[in-house]
Amino acid sequence: MILLKLKSAQPLAFFAGQFVNLRHGEVIRSYSIANIPNSNHELVFHIRVLPNGKFSCFVADELQVGMPLEFSHAQGNCHYVEGKSEQPLLLIGTGTGLAPLYGILCDALENHKHQGEIHLFHGSRDESGLYFENELRELENRHANFHYTPCLSAEGNDEKYTQGRVNQIALQQFPKLEGWRVYLCGQSEMVLQTKRQAYLQGASLQQIYADAFSS
Numbered sequence: 566m567i568l569l570k571l572k573s574a575q576p577l578a579f580f581a582g583q584f585v586n587l588r589h590g591e592v593i594r595s596y597s598i599a600n601i602p603n604s605n606h607e608l609v610f611h612i613r614v615l616p617n618g619k620f621s622c623f624v625a626d627e628l629q630v631g632m633p634l635e636f637s638h639a640q641g642n643c644h645y646v647e648g649k650s651e652q653p654l655l656l657i658g659t660g661t662g663l664a665p666l667y668g669i670l671c672d673a674l675e676n677h678k679h680q681g682e683i684h685l686f687h688g689s690r691d692e693s694g695l696y697f698e699n700e701l702r703e704l705e706n707r708h709a710n711f712h713y714t715p716c717l718s719a720e721g722n723d724e725k726y727t728q729g730r731v732n733q734i735a736l737q738q739f740p741k742l743e744g745w746r747v748y749l750c751g752q753s754e755m756v757l758q759t760k761r762q763a764y765l766q767g768a769s770l771q772q773i774y775a776d777a778f779s780s
């Protein structure tokens with residue numbers, strides 16, 4: 566994962582968790598904003614480098630500090646919504662699906678002092694796909710209402726991690742989702758399956774926010 570930080574030339578209105586389209590020549594790709602708005606007009610992205618990925622390899626191999634990069638306005642409704650501070654939140658993400666979830670989490674805890682329970686489940690096949698464990702453990706220590714569960718789906722991983730598919734683990738732990746707000750980000754199939762299952766377990770469709778990272 567590459568942590569990419571951009572400084573916007575002009576102030577940009579956005580909510581953490583929304584996405585922008587970054588452009589390099591003819592290649593345009595969407596990336597989620599992983600930070601809350603700040604006075605430096607800084608935007609933070611978590612970019613997974615794919616083998617032969619046109620944009621992600623450009624970021625890994627060619628992008629230099631100081632190079633200008635074009636990007637669109639912020640889009641999408643996958644962000645924290647003010648108003649129901651007591652509502653429990655369930656955040657499920659795979660890989661760099663953590664980017665919008667981390668932004669949403671910081672917005673909820675630091676900006677809005679969200680009071681309800683917040684459960685973040687981050688999944689990957691193996692340890693190489695997990696990141697920000699220290700940052701998330703630190704948030705967990707500072708906020709009694711925040712709970713973080715890293716999950717690994719391949720066999721033979723370190724037993725300190727919860728074993729299994731992140732969406733199955735989360736939905737088994739919380740079988741009744743009536744009244745919850747649910748955020749789902751990352752691998753498309755996981756997002757679509759989990760959206761359906763969360764609805765079947767009682768979450769209202771208006772309370773399910775999802776970003777499927779299809780290319």
Ligand SMILES: Cc1cc2nc3c(=O)[nH]c(=O)nc-3n(C[C@H](O)[C@H](O)[C@H](O)COP(=O)(O)OP(=O)(O)OC[C@H]3O[C@@H](n4cnc5c(N)ncnc54)[C@H](O)[C@@H]3O)c2cc1C
Nearest residue numbers: 594595596597611612613615618619620621661664778780
């Ligand atoms: C709303 C939205 C938000 C997104 N946010 C993020 C983000 O925060 N961080 C992030 O890393 N990505 C994010 N993505 C995915 C991102 O837009 C690109 O699709 C991804 O980075 C691949 O682009 P690329 O040009 O490097 O690879 P491409 O040149 O498009 O593809 C290279 C190869 O990888 C395969 N591939 C493409 N995408 C994936 C994938 N997701 N998983 C596995 N194989 C794939 C392709 O089929 C192809 O074989 C988001 C997508 C959407 C729609």
